[in-house]
Amino acid sequence: MTTTFSFFGVTTTSSAIRRIFPRWMAELGIDSELVGLDFAVDAPAAEYRKAVERIKADPQSVGGLITTHKLNVLSAARDLFDELDDAAELLKETSCIHKDGARLLGAALDDRTSLLGLDALVGEGYWDGTRELVVLGAGGASIALTLGLHRAARSGRPVPSRVIVTARSEARLDEMRSLHAEIGFAIPTEYLVAGTSTEADRVVASAGSGSVIVNATGMGKDRPGSPVSEVAPFPRDAVVWDMNYRGELRFLADARSQRRDDLRVVDGWDYFVYSWTMVVGVVYGIDIPAAGPLFDRLSELARAA
Ligand SMILES: NC(=O)c1ccc[n+]([C@@H]2O[C@H](COP(=O)([O-])OP(=O)(O)OC[C@H]3O[C@@H](n4cnc5c(N)ncnc54)[C@H](OP(=O)(O)O)[C@@H]3O)[C@@H](O)[C@H]2O)c1
CATH class of the missing domain: 3.40.50.10860 (Leucine Dehydrogenase, chain A, domain 1)
Structure with a gap:
């Protein structure tokens, strides 16, 4: 059958x-x-x-x-x-x-699969106590990734030294904050409203060198555009990751067009x-x-x- x-x-x-x-x-x-x-x-x-x-x-x-x-x-x-x-x-x-x-x-299963995606990108040894993770967007995929990191931290695996999550509204961040409180999320986290590309650029610029910057907003696939500007000031040696592999992928195209040798730009394949x-x-x-x-x-x- x-x-x-x-x-x-x-x-x-x-x-x-x-x-x-x-x-x-x-x-x-x-x-x-x-x-x-x-x-x-x-x-x-x-x-x-x-x-x-x-x-x-x-x-x-x-x-x-x-x-x-x-x-x-x-x-x-x-x-x-x-x-x-x-x-x-x-x-x-x-x-x-x-x-x-x-x-x-x-x-x-997204908590497990997104962590596998992150591991494939940088490997768990990458998190050396200084490198940070910036997640643009606070929807399901972003929440699932933090849950995956929470489980990793609980099992003694290295995790980012700090997580910065952005959203367009405080309400979304509140949802994430309360879920994090419920599970006892222990990775230092900042929850920032950054709904414009100017605000998001500022957040990206504040991350340390070697940070992983994730586009989890769906922009570039579910709707056009990118959460950051085309000249986003990515930190030195940043890894720029879009959770999507199809669509206009503007976030990735803009990052690539900066032609910076120190950036690694990877799609969601x-x-x-x-x-x-x-x-x-x-x-x-x-x-x-x-x-x-x-x-x-x-x-x-x-x-x-
Ligand atoms: N490669 C894969 O297999 C895979 C797996 C899972 C997910 N994904 C992709 O990951 C993306 C996110 O998934 P999701 O389920 O989390 O989607 P979602 O629930 O729609 O969440 C997207 C979040 O980003 C926020 N957002 C939108 N524009 C923003 C901006 N400019 N700045 C900051 N935040 C912004 C949205 O805010 P509002 O609530 O205010 O709209 C929403 O909270 C989707 O495109 C999905 O296709 C890929």
């Missing part, structure tokens, strides 16, 4: 996963098809609910991956899930739907591959360690597609 894997997004036909998924299934020897489900941003709750009901009722449907609609899907269909993992409970979102027999399970391989692993019950030959093979197939 061919099973189906649902992909909840906004413009799923433009995602590279449409080409990658069939190759991964062939490699893994799984007979399964990707079904793209496009929803407008903040679509009516009934639409999300109907999609989750269909997955739950259909024995051919094995689960799926949710991008933009993680919070909305869970709030619209919370009662349809038989169990949620800790991160889904904490973040009130689900990025992965999977099944255990007839039981419908929800998981939020690795993060994308970590996110998808982890969900595929959970949904089909396959162990795909992030640093192993199977992951490398899937990553290679993704790049080739």
Whole structure:
């Protein structure tokens, strides 16, 4: 029986996963098809609910991956899930739907996948007690990354010496502050309103040399532009990372056009591959360690597609 894997997004036909998924299934020897489900941003709750009901009722449907609609899907269909993992409970979102027999399970995996993305970028040894992390944007991806860092710190791993998070409004920062208070987030953190590129440039300039500067605003993919100006004063030896790999990617294009030899400018491709391989692993019950030959093979197939 061919099973189906649902992909909840906004413009799923433009995602590279449409080409990658069939190759991964062939490699893994799984007979399964990707079904793209496009929803407008903040679509009516009934639409999300109907999609989750269909997955739950259909024995051919094995689960799926949710991008933009993680919070909305869970709030619209919370009662349809038989169990949620800790991160889904904490973040009130689900990025992965999977099944255990007839039981419908929800998981939020971005804390783990974004940390893998950050590790792929700089490696955990990079955090030497002086280097800082600036996260522009305080939405789900930003919160998940700080949760990943929190878990890393708890397990004794090195983490940035300071985290600076920006948002356009104080309300978003308050949400993050209260979540951080709830989990006992212990990395020194500054929460700054910086809604204009001038303000964001000032924040970026205040970070120490070797800082990692992350665009987690969705600008450059979900909406045009960049959170910083084209002459953003990135600190010396900064690593400039956009969580996205597709779209106009203005933040990355502007950073590259500064032609500074000391900057490393990286897109969100690795993060994308970590996110998808982890969900595929959970949904089909396959162990795909992030640093192993199977992951490398899937990553290679993704790049080739
Ligand atoms: N590579 C991957 O696999 C991967 C995985 C996960 C996420 N991502 C990408 O990461 C991006 C962020 O995801 P998300 O789920 O966190 O999105 P989100 O929930 O929409 O959050 C974006 C946040 O950035 C804020 N923001 C927007 N413009 C800003 C600006 N100029 N300065 C400061 N903050 C600004 C928004 O503020 P308001 O609330 O005021 O609008 C919002 O809080 C998305 O584009 C997503 O595609 C990529």
